[in-house]
Amino acid sequence: MRAIILAAGLGLRLQQPAGDQFPKCLLQFDGVTLLERHxxxxxxxxxxxxxxxLGFQPELVEAELKRINWPHKVEIVLNPRFDLGSVLTVHTVADAITRGGDVLVMDADVLYDxxxxxxxxAGETVNRLLIDRDFETGDEPVKLCLQGGVPVELRKQLAVGLQYDTIGESVGFFRFREETARRFADIVAGYIDSGRANMPHEEAVRDLLLERSHVFDTADVTGAPWIEIDFPxxxxxxxxxxxxQLRPFISLARQTTS
Incomplete structure (x- = not known):
């Protein structure tokens, strides 16, 4: 299983002072960055x-990797046009997506249990979505709607008259089986070829779901604390x-120096 962590963006909505901006995966909570927690x-x-x-200020993230001293190699792929949509960042890691085995695609700006x-x-090879039914309504959450357990929508704005029996917020993590990951990469490439590099990658996931050519299961994580960090x-x-609400973390760097 391979994890692809998307950490290329500018994080402009955090409203960091000019000159003090840094990648959101370097936000610290209790002295541990989001990246290290991941x-x-x-x-x-x-x-x-x-x-x-990576995209914005990759040298800061690479320095954090060295500081952490994680015992495994981390492959780094750069998206030089990180000012565009996350679908372009996903396209830059197409090789890793299609390399074989199950693939996790994860937003870097999430603090989670x-x-x-x-x-x-959990389990053997599978396509999986995560849903949190306890969420605040509004325009910001990406809603996941199910009808009879089948995904029928994945979007911030829902169409009028959409039929569903379950709704929740999609956690920004997805799991794809090998053949599904290849189809996802093809859809993403289609976005780039058609001039839609400014789109969020969730739109490509939505297209994949609505094709109904790959079966997805949905894990309900309602009650497990998490938050996507976009605003101050x-x-x-x-x-x-x-x-x-989270288990205390001890920094790997702190462990190796103690």
């Missing part, structure tokens, strides 16, 4: 094949509401 939990889950898709990753990686108030909520 790597530690992947390691605990037995996922050691990691590809990191280990139960969420456990639900994603998300940082505050992550520290005050989410972090307090």
């Amino acid at each position: 790597l530690q939990m992947l390691d605990a889950a037995g996922v050691h094949d990691v590809v990191l898709a 280990e139960r969420i990753l456990s639900a994603l990686v 108030n998300d940082v505050a909520r992550a520290a005050s509401e989410i972090l307090t």
Whole structure:
């Protein structure tokens, strides 16, 4: 199983002061960056094949990798046009997506409980989505809608009259089987070829789901704390509401120097 962590973006909505911007995966909570938390939990889950898709200030992320001293090699792929949509970042890692085996595609800007990753990686080869039914309505969450257990929508804005029996927020992590990952890469390439490089990669996932050519199961992670960090108030909520519910982490760098 291979994990692809998307960490290329500018993070403009965080409203960091000019000159002080840095990749969101380097946000620290209790002295541990989001990147290190990702790597530690992947390691605990037995996922050691990691590809990191970078763009904005990659040297800062590479320095953090050295500081962490994670015991496995991390493959780094650069997207020089990180100012465009995340679908282009996914396209830059197409080789890793189609290399074989199950693939995890994960946003880097998520603070989450280990139960969420456990639900994603459990079992043999499978296509899997994660849904949190306890979510705040509004325009920002990416909604996942199911009808009889089958995904019928994955979007922030739902069409009027859409029929579904379950709705929740999609956690920004997806799992694809080998053949499904190849089809996903093809769809992403179609976005680039048709001039839609400014789109979010979730749109390509949506196209894949609505083709109905690959069966997906859905793991319900309702009750497991997590937050995607896009805005300044998300940082505050992550520290005050989410972090307090998570198992304490000890930095790998701190362990090796103690």
